[in-house]
Amino acid sequence: MNTTASNAAASVRRLVRQRLESLQRAGVEQLPRRAPLALDVVTEADSSSVPPTSVPLAATTTESPPERPLPQDEAMPRGATPRSKADRETALAVIRCEVENCTRCPELAATRTQTVFGVGNPQAKVCFLGEAPGGDEDAQGEPFVGKAGQLLNKIIEACGWQREELYILNVIKCRPPGNRRPEDVEVSNCRGYFERQLEIVRPQYIVCLGATAAHALLDTTQAIGKLRGEFHSYGKAKAVVTYHPAYLLRNPAAKREVWEDMKMLMREMGQEV
Numbered sequence: 001m002n003t004t005a006s007n008a009a010a011s012v013r014r015l016v017r018q019r020l021e022s023l024q025r026a027g028v029e030q031l032p033r034r035a036p037l038a039l040d041v042v043t044e045a046d047s048s049s050v051p052p053t054s055v056p057l058a059a060t061t062t063e064s065p066p067e068r069p070l071p072q073d074e075a076m077p078r079g080a081t082p083r084s085k086a087d088r089e090t091a092l093a094v095i096r097c098e099v100e101n102c103t104r105c106p107e108l109a110a111t112r113t114q115t116v117f118g119v120g121n122p123q124a125k126v127c128f129l130g131e132a133p134g135g136d137e138d139a140q141g142e143p144f145v146g147k148a149g150q151l152l153n154k155i156i157e158a159c160g161w162q163r164e165e166l167y168i169l170n171v172i173k174c175r176p177p178g179n180r181r182p183e184d185v186e187v188s189n190c191r192g193y194f195e196r197q198l199e200i201v202r203p204q205y206i207v208c209l210g211a212t213a214a215h216a217l218l219d220t221t222q223a224i225g226k227l228r229g230e231f232h233s234y235g236k237a238k239a240v241v242t243y244h245p246a247y248l249l250r251n252p253a254a255k256r257e258v259w260e261d262m263k264m265l266m267r268e269m270g271q272e273v
């Protein structure tokens with residue numbers, strides 16, 4: 001191994017050790033198969049047959065974009081899929097730890113109180129995907145706990161569900177200052193995190209709350225009015241687009257349309273409306 005490759009391997013080993021120690025401190029005792037990319041990197045870096053330029057060192061730094069998952073069937077071969085609740089919790093804890101240390105968006109990392117990862121049942125049938133944490137969420141570290149969150153809870157209750165049985169997350173994990181809309185680059189920086197969360201939870205249904213969530217999940221720029229009223233595909237999941245609860249606080253008349261969207265979902269789920 002030449003000097004450059006040797007230095008690269010040593011650097012990767014140091015980063016991996018730091019990451020593992022950090023996970024251990026966070027209470028993580030096992031790693032899911034897909035998460036320890038860094039361990040694979042060490043193997044590659046140690047191999048003299050792999051030129052240094054092919055060693056994806058960036059994958060272990062905070063500067064690289066988060067790993068984008070493969071389409072579900074490819075990304076999760078049957079034997080490797082975290083299926084039990086405990087395995088999924090562990091897999092999510094690994095990502096949470098990455099998020100807590102993430103500084104890809106310098107402004108958001110500098111102004112956040114804490115990151116806001118996601119909450120709920122790791123085996124949820126239904127996920128709600130919002131835009132970004134607001135002030136209350138930034139303070140409490142949980143998505144949808146402010147006024148918009150209270151309205152979301154009412155929507156959930158009206159559907160006959162309990163918040164605890166669902167999984168709730170945002171597209172980006174840090175509060176944009178002044179609750180501004182996330183910039184495209186911030187969504188792009190954070191995309192890998194929510195995609196990996198969904199990959200682990202594997203919901204059958206995803207409710208996109210607002211345009212940012214819909215555009216990020218469905219990779220479209222269509223107006224929310226055009227996206228509502230039908231099901232969209234995200235892997236094997238069916239996605240519904242509706243208005244964000246924060247929008248409903250400003251425009252209560254739109255609650256009727258949200259209720260139509262939720263009824264469409266409940267009917268699809270075979271649930272009595």
Ligand code: SF4
Pocket residue numbers: 099102103104105106108109115172173174186189190
């Ligand atoms: S918004 Fe996401 S990508 Fe940006 S700093 Fe926060 S966790 Fe990292």
